[in-house]
Every structure is written in structure tokens, then in C-alpha cells.
Amino acid sequence: MLKVGLTGGIGTGKSIVAKFFKMLGIPVYVSDLEARQLMNSNSIIREQLLAKFGAEVYTKDSTLNRKYLANIIFHKPEALQEVNAIVHPVVRSNFVDWCKQKAEFPYVIQESAILFDTGLYKNFDKIICITADENIRISRVMKRDNVSADLVTARMKNQIPEKDKIQKSDFVIYNNSEFLIPQIIKIDKYLRK
Template identity: 45%
Template sequence: MTKIIGLTGGIGSGKSTIADYFRSLGVPVYIADEQAKKIMDEPEIVKKVQSIFDENVIENNSLNRKKIAELVFSAPEKLKQLNSIVHPEVKRHFLDWVRKHNKFPFVIKEAAILFESGSYIDCDRIILVTAPIDVRIQRVIKRDNVSKDQVMERVKNQWDEDKKIALSDFVIENIDLENAKAKAQEILKVLNKM
């Protein structure tokens, strides 16, 4: 049976870079956030999401993600409601995807909030990508053209690194990309022996 390897990390840790690296090595990688965005474009999901907000969050028949992000990051209850709509759909889609990749010994599920969503319990092993908070903040400011305060607001919605490390089987410190890739290769050798 195909094993599920969770890959996660705090905002700006570089988990997407590591996911891309695993993919380049021939490992099937499911990017949960990308799929969630696609699922959020489905008309019935658009209606369900609009129903949890008092103000209009639909623009040109699609959800205005920036507006939703602004609304949910300061309202944990709304974020919880949003996740309760999107996460079950992503889970269903992911399980279909795993079935299509059942000839592989394992697949990787990359998810920013693997722990926060509770979906880590469905994983056979977990890889956590970390980097010092100041490095992560600078990466996100540069990548998303946002302020430090906006980054810190997002960080507050994610679990503390120590809590994640305690639940992870492998940790990749992603400060220097070549070192991070070398660690990813070591992990791959262990996973191939599972």
C-alpha cells in the first residue's frame, strides 16, 4: 500500500522549494494549497464560502482570496468555518490522487497547515522544513510584497515550531539550499527502505 509522507513547514520556510526538489527526484508530490485554490473555484464551494461572510467575497464569479485572507486572519472563527468547507473537499481529492499513484511506494503531501488542520494523523511519516523566523519573515516580505506585521499575523495562525518538531519524523533546516537538498536525499534513502 502506498505510504503518505506529509511535508510541511511554517510560512517562508521553503517547503515548496523542497517539495519541488522531491518532485524532481521522481516522487509524486501533491500540493494541498494549490488543490484547495482549484476547489475553491468550484461554483458550489464559492456559494458555501460566501455564506459564512456578511460582506461580499465574490468577484467575477470567483472568490476574492485577498479579501477572504484579510477577513479570516483577524477572525479565527471565520478561518475555522472556511477550513471546514475546504478541507474535506481537499481530503477527498487527495485520496483520489493517491489511488491514481498507487504503484509508488510513497507519495508526498505538501500542506502548509498539515498539523493545524489535523491531517497529519493520516500520514505515515512527516517531514518538517524549518528556517529561523527572521529568515522566514524576509523571504515572505520579498515573495509576497507584504509588511513584517502582515507576515507575523500569518505566523500567529500557525503552530509553534517546537510543537511541530516534536511530531515530525524528519526535519530539514532550509537556510542553505544545497544542505537542505542533501538532507532531503538522506530522507529519501530512509523512505525507500520503509
């Protein structure tokens, strides 16, 4: 079974492309969603976050206090690296276990915006990068998150440039005004061979 990474910058349409692959019967592991769940349910993550950031990092009902943690990361950027160092190994292990349950499929996909940022891309047989023009991406995120263009641009500056992701990828999906489905079907056919 092939392991395929699906990545792209903010506003490129990773979630939509992932849904199309699911419609084709391909299992998709959405890293952000799994990480959120694991931050609430995994005792290793919980213990390390509590030790690092204090009891306030979880609410009284034992769920992650995302607002509190986001505030720490905002004021202390190195805290993001600390959180990632705690969470990413557990997510990686969880993905490996998840793959074992999907052995009957020709390939599986892990969707993650930070495949290249973290070096995670090395764990995949193939990488698919989704890209779109910057003005389209900014507009999408502004609508989706109800935020300003300046905030979106600031987020984009924290990510690896699109051209670098494209250069390191095996497949590129263009999500401007091009038709997505034919691009996805072409990649799916290739990966099933």
C-alpha cells in the same frame, strides 16, 4: 504506498523542498494550490461559501473573490474556521482520490503548512518538517511577499511553534545555510525502502 506529510512554518522553504522531491520522481500534492482550484470548481464548496458569505464571495465570472473573503476573515477571525470547515473535507477527499491514481509510486507527499493545526497529520505514515531560523524566515517572506517584518511576525504567531512541529515529525530538514539536497536524498532513500 506511504503517504507523507510535508510541513513547516511560513518562510521555511516548503515549495523548494517539494520541487526537489518532484525532481526525484515523487508526486507532490500542494494543498494550497488544490484548495484554491477546488474553491473555484467544486460545487459543494461553492454552494456552502455562497450560503455562508453571500453572492459577493464569487465574482461575475464565477471565480472566488479572494479579496472579499480575505477581508471577511480579517475582520471576523472565526470566519477562517468556517471556511476551513467547508474546504478541508473536500481537499482531504480530493487527496485520497489523487493517491489512488499514484499507486505505482513508493510514496506520495502532501505539502501543507497546517498539518498539525488541523489534525491532518494523523492521516500520514510519516511527516517531514522543514525549519529555518526565524530571522531567515522573516527575511524570505518580506522579499517574497513585499511585506513588513511586523506583518510576517504576526503571521508566524498564528502558526503552531516550530519546536512543536519538529517534535511531532519523523524527519526534519534544516533550511538555513545547510545543503538541502543531501538531506532530501537521505529521506527519499529511507522512504523508498
